[in-house]
Structure formats: structure tokens, C-alpha cells
Amino acid sequence: MNIVKCKVCKQAEAIIKLENYRLNLCPGCFDDFVVRRVEKGIRHFRMFGHRDRVLVAVSGGKDSLGLWDLLLRLGYRADGFHIDLGIGSYSQESTRLCREFAEQRKLKLYVRSVPEEFGLGIREVARSVRRAPCSICGMLKRHLMNRTALDQGCDVLATGHNLDDEATSLFGNVLHWQEDYLARQFPVLPQVGAGLKRKVKPLIFVGEKEMAAYVTLKGIPYIYEECPMSKGAMSLHYKEILNQLELHSRGTKLFFLKIFLDEQRQRFQKAEDQQPALAPCTTCGTMTTAGLCAACRLREKLAERGAPGGRS
Amino acid sequence: MNIVKCKVCKQAEAIIKLENYRLNLCPGCFDDFVVRRVEKGIRHFRMFGHRDRVLVAVSGGKDSLGLWDLLLRLGYRADGFHIDLGIGSYSQESTRLCREFAEQRKLKLYVRSVPEEFGLGIREVARSVRRAPCSICGMLKRHLMNRTALDQGCDVLATGHNLDDEATSLFGNVLHWQEDYLARQFPVLPQVGAGLKRKVKPLIFVGEKEMAAYVTLKGIPYIYEECPMSKGAMSLHYKEILNQLELHSRGTKLFFLKIFLDEQRQRFQKAEDQQPALAPCTTCGTMTTAGLCAACRLREKLAERGAPGGRS
Numbered sequence: 001m002n003i004v005k006c007k008v009c010k011q012a013e014a015i016i017k018l019e020n021y022r023l024n025l026c027p028g029c030f031d032d033f034v035v036r037r038v039e040k041g042i043r044h045f046r047m048f049g050h051r052d053r054v055l056v057a058v059s060g061g062k063d064s065l066g067l068w069d070l071l072l073r074l075g076y077r078a079d080g081f082h083i084d085l086g087i088g089s090y091s092q093e094s095t096r097l098c099r100e101f102a103e104q105r106k107l108k109l110y111v112r113s114v115p116e117e118f119g120l121g122i123r124e125v126a127r128s129v130r131r132a133p134c135s136i137c138g139m140l141k142r143h144l145m146n147r148t149a150l151d152q153g154c155d156v157l158a159t160g161h162n163l164d165d166e167a168t169s170l171f172g173n174v175l176h177w178q179e180d181y182l183a184r185q186f187p188v189l190p191q192v193g194a195g196l197k198r199k200v201k202p203l204i205f206v207g208e209k210e211m212a213a214y215v216t217l218k219g220i221p222y223i224y225e226e227c228p229m230s231k232g233a234m235s236l237h238y239k240e241i242l243n244q245l246e247l248h249s250r251g252t253k254l255f256f257l258k259i260f261l262d263e264q265r266q267r268f269q270k271a272e273d274q275q276p277a278l279a280p281c282t283t284c285g286t287m288t289t290a291g292l293c294a295a296c297r298l299r300e301k302l303a304e305r306g307a308p309g310g311r312s
Numbered sequence: 313m314n315i316v317k318c319k320v321c322k323q324a325e326a327i328i329k330l331e332n333y334r335l336n337l338c339p340g341c342f343d344d345f346v347v348r349r350v351e352k353g354i355r356h357f358r359m360f361g362h363r364d365r366v367l368v369a370v371s372g373g374k375d376s377l378g379l380w381d382l383l384l385r386l387g388y389r390a391d392g393f394h395i396d397l398g399i400g401s402y403s404q405e406s407t408r409l410c411r412e413f414a415e416q417r418k419l420k421l422y423v424r425s426v427p428e429e430f431g432l433g434i435r436e437v438a439r440s441v442r443r444a445p446c447s448i449c450g451m452l453k454r455h456l457m458n459r460t461a462l463d464q465g466c467d468v469l470a471t472g473h474n475l476d477d478e479a480t481s482l483f484g485n486v487l488h489w490q491e492d493y494l495a496r497q498f499p500v501l502p503q504v505g506a507g508l509k510r511k512v513k514p515l516i517f518v519g520e521k522e523m524a525a526y527v528t529l530k531g532i533p534y535i536y537e538e539c540p541m542s543k544g545a546m547s548l549h550y551k552e553i554l555n556q557l558e559l560h561s562r563g564t565k566l567f568f569l570k571i572f573l574d575e576q577r578q579r580f581q582k583a584e585d586q587q588p589a590l591a592p593c594t595t596c597g598t599m600t601t602a603g604l605c606a607a608c609r610l611r612e613k614l615a616e617r618g619a620p621g622g623r624s
Binding site: 175263 | 560
């Protein structure tokens with residue numbers, strides 16, 4: 001059998017082929033590669049430093065658990081944050097994997113539970129207020145995570161969005177010329193006042209396949225399934241299309257995303273006086289464009305419908 | 313059998329389904345539809361008026377011959393322009409179909425021949441100067457067509473690029489963030505000085521399938537084959553991908569293109585003082601950024617290599 005040697009150390013057997021970089025790597029050099037890509041993202045976009053307290057959003061998937069692992073290896077102070085969405089066995093398994101990851105490493109993990117706080121799973125919450133589940137879920141995640149960071153004195157919120165996620169999101173935003181999303185699509189969103197914490201995406205330069213290989217080689221158990229609510233989502237279709245483009249022309253995704261971030265995004269940014277004015281929510285203090293923030297409005301609506309509501 | 317009635321006249325049998333507009337149309341109402349779409353494009357972008365002399369570039373394909381037919385039906389003054397590219401039987405058939413179209417209708421058709429002028433077909437010209445054939449072909453077409461318009465006193469150059477062509481080209485330009493192409497992608501490019509005629513694309517709002525149906529219903533013979541040089545071209549791959557997106561979400565192509573043209577393109581335009589300065593070519597007078605225009609440089613290179621060269 002033909003053994004391919006690692007292109008970097010030239011000694012060990014290569015076990016992974018990074019098509020994009022024309023690199024065949026052994027486990028050790030691949031590990032170095034991923035660590036360096038994450039560090040590059042953090043530094044390139046000045047996401048945070050070693051004194052900052054980072055709160056990592058973990059879903060139980062490969063990207064977020066891998067990110068938490070990587071941040072700790074790079075010496076950053078990182079706690080975890082998880083939301084139990086109450087989507088049957090999918091959520092049970094997700095929560096179990098996050099807790100297990102934290103316990104084994106003696107890490108701090110903050111868990112909030114949609115069923116405990118609302119008496120309903122995310123699917124039922126969305127149905128009750130007649131909204132798309134993914135939109136309600138995104139909003140609640142952002143809100144609860146920010147709330148937790150404020151309460152626990154964390155400085156930065158980190159999410160596991162990888163290169164493929166970001167390229168896919170850019171693809172959809174360009175296809176529909178979503179000006180506001182294009183202006184805000186960046187791996188660092190600055191803190192706003194005292195009420196909205198900085199948000200960062202340290203996996204911006206790491207592809208989906210690389211992350212899958214990373215957690216597999218590290219032996220980190222993660223949930224394989226996509227969220228059952230995402231079936232048929234356009235984003236999955238866009239991801240598939242970007243993969244087709246990548247097959248035809250290697251590096252398309254990275255180029256598309258990187259040039260946008262470095263050179264093109266500024267074209268979509270609004271002048272400061274055109275940006276929406278933010279003020280603290282009259283109920284919970286989160287920065288919002290309306291008087292009452294989206295999460296508090298949701299609680300009000302649910303209360304009108306007789307659902308429990310819970311703390312903000 | 314279930315007969316579907318035309319959605320417009322509600323009398324004749326529908327023979328075509330326009331998915332995008334949720335319209336089933338009979339031949340007569342479909343014909344009206346195409347004519348109105350072309351008129352809409354011409355007026356929306358103020359391409360030309362009834363006094364202007366239009367020179368239509370015809371390749372022998374459905375779009376360009378259909379365009380010529382449509383412009384005449386709309387009462388515009390339109391002559392034809394064709395280039396025999398010297399690509400074997402493909403070019404012979406293209407030229408024959410253009411000549412036949414013009415003769416049957418007693419129209420003026422100007423023909424230039426790459427083999428007559430250069431002693432070589434376009435494939436061999438490109439090989440001789442070590443350039444990609446599609447790039448040389450595009451450059452020569454633009455040059456010779458502009459030259460003919462200047463010589464014959466035409467006001468506007470019209471090409472048969474349809475909605476699919478333009479959406480495809482936009483897709484490729486966005487994917488690679490080709491700033492200069494994005495700034496120039498518009499269905500009207502203004503006249504520059506006395507040396508560069510206005511260029512227009514009146515089929516900007518007519519899809520590829522609609523054009524195929526139009527020429528078929530009108531009984532206009534056209535060449536079915538794609539240019540043999542275009543095999544494996546990225547543009548064909550992009551077209552396929554846009555068709556997949558369209559299947560998932562009707563109207564994607566039109567929306568992507570129209571919002572770009574109406575609202576987003578301005579973001580990519582440069583200030584006037586940043587635009588390249590144009591001056592007449594020292595040999596042929598065509599406006600160019602270099603001293604010698606691309607076509608005259610090609611002739612020089614070919615002459616160095618012993619090829620005939622010919623008139624400019």
C-alpha cells in the first residue's frame with residue numbers, strides 16, 4: 001500500500017488531506033494547523049486577549065465543543081454556556097454532552113433551560129407566538145447568553161460559527177442583498193454600552209471538515225445530528241451549493257469570505273448617524289432599538305397566552 | 313385530457329408556463345409578454361429611442377437573432393453585425409443562419425471574418441499569442457463591433473445578453489469580488505468621447521427559457537450548440553447553480569440581478585477621478601487606457617509571429 005508522508009514533518013503518515021491548502025498532514029501536524037488557524041482568527045480580528053473572560057456558547061456539536069477545547073489549549077479563560085431548547089431527545093443528548101465535557105475537565109458551564117423557564121419547548125414557544133422556530137431560537141440564544149455574561153462578569157461571547165457557516169451566511173445575504181446583515185457580518189461585533197457584550201467567532205478560518213476531524217482526533221464526543229428544526233432550511237441548501245463550487249474551484253469559500261471581510265464589507269456599512277439608536281430595555285436592561293427588548297416582548301406575549309414566562 | 317386556459321386572454325389554450333410569474337400563457341399572450349419585457353428593459357434603463365440607429369451583434373444563437381427580430385417589431389432602426397470566428401462547422405453554421413435571417417427580411421448585416429483578417433481562426437489566434445480563447449474572442453468582438461458602428465454611423469451597440477447571462481455574470485463577479493466588473497455591470501454603458509459607442513442589453517429582463525420559446529414559436533432558425541470553446545467554462549457551471557437556486561426558490565435570479573442593478577451597484581462605483589483615463593488608440597482611434605488598444609496590440613503581436621494581421 002502507498003503510504004503518504006506528512007507534508008510538514010515529513011516523517012509520520014498523513015491521515016488527512018486538506019484539499020484547500022494542498023496539504024497532507026499527520027495527526028500531530030494537523031492539530032498544530034487547527035490551533036494556528038484559530039489563533040490567526042483571534043489575532044487578525046483582535047477578538048480578545050488572555051485577560052478577558054470568554055463565555056463560549058456550546059450546543060453539544062463539534063464546532064462549539066471543539067472551540068471550547070481550543071480556547072483552553074490556547075490558554076484563554078473560557079467558561080461554557082448552554083441552552084436546553086426542549087427539542088425532545090435531540091436536546092437531552094446535546095445537554096448531556098455539554099455537561100459531560102465540562103465535568104470531565106472541571107470547567108464552569110452555565111445552563112439555561114427553555115422548558116424550565118417557559119414551560120414549553122422552543123417549537124411550542126414559536127408555535128404559540130406564530131413565529132418561525134429558528135428566528136425565535138436565535139433571538140433567545142443571543143438574549144440569554146448576553147444576560148449570563150452580564151450576570152457572571154464575562155467580557156466576550158464566543159460562538160462556534162466556522163468558515164463554512166460564515167461563507168454560507170454571506171452567500172445567502174448577497175443573493176438577497178440583505179444590506180443590514182451584510183453590514184453586520186463580521187467575526188467581531190463590539191460591546192454596546194454596558195448592556196450588550198462583545199461577540200466573536202474564533203473559528204472564522206477553520207472549515208467544517210477540519211473541525212469534524214479535529215474533534216474526532218481529540219476523541220471529543222459530540223452530537224452528529226443537525227437540529228431537527230433545520231430540515232429543509234435554505235442555509236443547508238446554500239452550504240451544499242458552496243460545496244459544489246468548492247469542488248470545481250478549490251478555495252472559493254475562503255476567498256469569497258475573506259475578501260468580503262477584509263475589503264468589501266465596508267461598502268455596506270452605514271454612517272454612524274444612520275445606525276439605529278440603542279437604549280436599555282425598560283424591563284431587563286438589554287440594549288435594544290425598541291423600548292422593550294425582543295425577549296421581554298416574547299415573555300409578555302406568552303404570558304397573555306397563559307404560558308409561564310419565567311425570569312429574564 | 314386536461315386543457316389549461318391562458319391566464320391572460322382566458323380563451324386560448326396555454327402552451328407555456330412561466331414559473332416565475334405563475335402564468336400559463338397561450339402563444340399570442342406569451343408573444344405580448346416577451347415584447348413588453350424587452351420594451352420595459354429599454355425604457356427602464358433609457359437604452360435608446362426610435363431615432364437612434366442600433367447595431368445588433370448576432371451570433372446565430374436564439375438570443376441575438378430573437379433580439380434583432382424584437383427590436384424591429386418594436387419599430388427600432390436596427391442593422392446586424394456578425395463575426396465569423398473561424399471555429400470550423402460551428403462558425404459556418406452560425407454565419408449561414410445570420411445571413412439567412414437578414415436576407416429573408418432584407419436587412420443590412422455587416423460581417424467581419426477572423427480567418428479573412430488574420431489568416432487564422434480564433435482558436436489559433438489565441439494559441440499564437442498564448443491567451444485564453446474566450447478572452448481574445450470577447451476583446452475582438454467588442455473592438456470590431458465598435459469599429460463597424462463608427463464606420464457605419466450607428467449610435468448604439470446592442471447585444472443579446474439575457475437575464476440568465478447577466479445573473480450568471482453577476483454571480484461570478486460577486487463570488488470573486490471583482491470590483492471593477494461589478495462597477496461596470498449595467499445594461500447601459502455610456503458612449504465615451506467620439507471613439508466608444510454606447511452599449512446596451514435590451515434582453516436584461518427576459519430569461520433564457522423565454523427566449524428559446526420565443527424564437528421557436530416565431531419559427532426563427534438558430535444554432536442550438538453552445539460555442540465549442542465554452543466547454544467546461546465556469547460560467548456554464550454558475551448558470552447551472554443559479555438554476556438549482558431558482559428551482560428551490562422561484563424568482564431568485566431576477567431578484568438577485570434587479571436589486572443589484574437598482575440599489576447595490578452604486579456601492580462598487582468609483583469616484584470619477586479614480587476611473588481610468590481613456591484616450592484614442594494611436595493606431596485606430598478606439599478609446600483605450602493604454603497608448604495602443606488591445607486589438608492593435610494583438611495585430612502587432614501576430615505580425616511579429618508572421619500572421620497576416622489585416623485592417624483594424
